[in-house]
Amino acid sequence: MAGELLLEVHAVGHVYADGSHGLADCSLAIRRGSRNALLGANGSGKTTLLLHLNGLLQPSTGCIRIDGRALDYSRGGLAALRRRVGLVFQNPDRQLFSANVFEDVSFGPLNLGLDEADVRERVAQALAAVGMGGQAERPVHHLSFGQKKRVCIAGVLAMQPDLLLLDEPMAGLDPGMQADLLRVLDDLSARGISIVLATHDVDFAYRWADDIHLLAAGRCTASFAAAELPQQAAALHAAGQPLPAVVALHRLLVARGVLPAGPVPCGMPQLLALLAAPPAGEEGMEDTPRVRQWSAA
Template sequence: MAADVLLEVQAVGHVYADDSHGLADCSLAICRGSRNALLGANGSGKTTLLLHLNGLLQPSSGCIRIDGQPLDYSRGGLAALRRRVGLVFQNPDRQLFSANVFEDVSFGPLNLGLDEASVRARVAQALAAVGMAGQAERPVHHLSFGQKKRACIAGVLAMQPELLLLDEPMAGLDPGMQDDLLRVLDDLAARGISIVLATHDVDFAYGWADDIHLLAAGRCTASFAAAQLPLQEAALRAAGQPLPAVVTLHQALVAHGALPAGPVPRGMPQLLALLAMPAAAEDGMNETARASQRSAA
């Protein structure tokens, strides 16, 4: 196994009590310090996979390894795993249960047996990381939905994990809240924390992730660097996913000679920047003209 692989899923299957299959021969690897998007339609197995990565579910078949070693499902083994791998649920109300923000974020560190000073330091650092340094004494039920999501992330960060798992983190957030959360995730990634998030938003996955893992019917059908997504149209279609809008638009502009064929931008701001460069547009039109001349010849 490559030295930079933190966590590896090897041919994992999971059968629920009602005999439905949550995962089926699912394999993928998460590299240390990377940003990963689990991309798939509802019911593709994204949440089930996240629950396995945190040890809340055990495989019916196959194996999950961290640092090359199989997960230890004993009480002590799971406690050690959850200090390294933190999970943020899609609905923050499933995760917040204390009276105020400080109490909720301090729950994990207190259970580690840390002294009061260490707990307060961890809580302060975690709240600062999510932009809620001034909200420690605020009642949880007074928080907005976006603040609740950030409080949940802070509660996980207070455990100082190596890997952060998030289930549909942008769900239910307005554009401003999504921008706030995106800045938090970017800051965490810059600090070297590995991130895995589940999403069905191909545009977001393409613009944000380092690596994309396509899920369909409980199986990882493809894993690739996000920058290679424009070359993965067949795999995307097989997983019920369209090309990102920016890729489709770029292809149309290339076909009309307005832009050169590459590189493909990862978001609308980059595409608009390309269109604002007269030289790029001229090069694209010149290439179209040359192609026409070759065809005529």
């Protein structure tokens, strides 16, 4: 059921072989069906946390639970986990290794022991979901960077996961490719797939996520609903993050009497709509809903 906890991280610490700390007493929870942004500066622990959620790294201390049960790090337990939790790396070339798109996306389902018809059906569905339905026979090395990212997502979707993890998915994409990828994520979320992505872009996290988790020095310093972000200036500052530009601009306009105090928009399109709206009192400006926009603000 949407809203129930899917995954819980309890006081997880991780010490790398060189003695450096990737995570330190990190705790957070992911709700089933939610969009989550791990927000923090480079080196804050975002990637390390994602690797733990997929079982590629094991905690030095603490534990991680899925559906209330601690992760099983046996070979069979990890195989079962990765059917449910898929990870897309920041650099798609770390994840693509087959000659063509079909071979790459079919790798996971084939390892599940599915017959050829089931594999082909899963691959077709996964490629259609990311807008690559007619590209199954294309050589991987002929794909653009954005297409490679979508093929990586398709490879994960072919495993039919409950939770999709993405490390800096917008990195290296131009605005058009970012918009394409956001449409893919929107469609996946509408299908009930939980999504966790790592980013250092506070403006994107604010307008996209349901829940935001701030990371600093390997620790989750705060978790809150994205709609509450304008009230989290102190927590953002402590994590080395600014307020989103649209929030700062809205506050300036409020201070100058151009706009009333509420509501706070989550993107530039909403702010422009508020500026174009009739004065408060004529149309009930305070009742304007916080509408999400999936295009870049």
